[in-house]
Amino acid sequence: MTDRKTMLAQMTRRRMLLGSAGLTVAFGMLPGSLFAQDPISVAGIYTVPVEQQWVSRIHVAAEAAAEQGLITYTFSENTANTDYPRVMREYAEQGVQLIVGEIFGVEQEAREVVLDYPDTAFLLGSSFMPDPEYPNLAVFDNYIQDASYLSGIIAGAMSETGNIGMVGGFPIPEVNRLMHAFMAGVREIKPEAEFQVSFIGSWFDPPKAKETAFAMIENGADMLYAERFGVSDAAQEKGILAIGNVIDTQSDYPDTVVASALWDFGPTLAAALARIGDGSFAADNYGLYSFMKEGGCSLAPLGTFDGKIPQDALDMVAAKQAAITSGEFTVEIDDSEPTSS
Incomplete structure (x- = not known):
């Protein structure tokens, strides 16, 4: 390591x-x-x-x-x-x-x-x-699909092409449901978004995750979903944006990680x-x-991206978050393996 x-x-x-x-x-x-x-x-x-x-x-x-x-x-x-x-x-x-x-x-x-x-x-x-x-x-x-969904809304607003790369560890329910929720959030803003989905077969292999992300960038992705360590490094090196997962790594990637779903x-x-x-x-x-x-999940503070995200997306995030917290809206839990579109 x-x-x-x-x-x-x-x-x-x-x-x-x-x-x-x-x-x-x-x-x-x-x-x-x-x-x-x-x-x-x-x-x-x-x-x-x-x-x-x-x-x-x-x-x-x-x-x-x-x-x-x-x-x-x-x-x-x-x-x-x-x-x-x-x-x-x-x-x-x-x-x-x-x-x-x-x-x-x-x-x-x-x-x-x-x-x-x-x-x-x-x-x-x-x-x-x-x-x-x-x-x-x-x-x-x-089960942080609520926060993953909200991060997807932000990703959809910040992606110019709607081509989004997603790198996961293994296609097990714990990962699948977060990816599906993220994709659902993206489609709230960009209904025609396309996703490149790949799993590296490891919970901790940053070099492999990075190389997988590089391939997605070469295939047109302008936004990455960093379910694994190494993905944000690829985004940073190539000058595109990323969404974090489980922890907030924006302090390490201040110009790259727009938002994160926190557990x-x-x-x-x-x-x-x-x-x-x-x-x-x-x-x-x-x-x-x-x-x-x-109280088990939340959306990370916007930090360095405060003021850079379209207001209509922020308004949607606020409304959806209030509805989730009150129980008026439920983010679908989909444990099936996500695939590229």
Whole structure:
């Protein structure tokens, strides 16, 4: 991995800018009795570095909870799928009360571990809904389609050609629904927009994502959807615009990243801690805490692009956001694999 120290510094800066206020609100909603209890022991198990977009949001939320004294927190990163069950067992054997992470590539093996440790709570990213046969396993993923849709409206307004490139990791529901929501937002402004869609087969391969994005630019794209790290680098080098995903990277690409759909894991973690605290933790779908109306996602501040986006697009974003928050408008959740048009 290139210049890990620099990437960690960037992540720390983003955490300071983006995470503190929302996480404080989320944990501030916890019952007062939880603050009086001993900290809940939490372990994170991640298959990628903690600076990777998706995992970074879990990591940042856990660190914030630890700073507030609600939890003790340790983690393992770059855990291979083949090692994941073993690491789960090691933390459970140590008496960790809550294990968080993602099991998209090791679903069945992880569930076998869960059954062996009924007194341990597991909150794991998964492509499947909760199953009462695994009563101590709650699942989640980043249902941030609301914010992705809004970012698509902005992308449609800022793209001159309507040719938009989209680079994703894998075509799994967690990625597919965000891409579809983004595309729906774009079409609100540019109904005839065309999309180039490609998946790189990795959660963390910036060079491959960059090369894929370069090919899309050569094929006419003037706007990129950066679901993976590396895409915004290609946009910056070629002088076109990009839309970010999960975290706000505009400080790193001030002339490139127009807007980003942000994921806040704080409400998800806060809900789990509250239920562990009162003894009610059970198999449940925590993905709902990522919805905009729950405070789990938002559109990043426009920052350097403030005043550069057409007002009619901003008016539409404001109206749609109000409707989403009030429940008057629902962004469609489409988990099917998106394809190029």
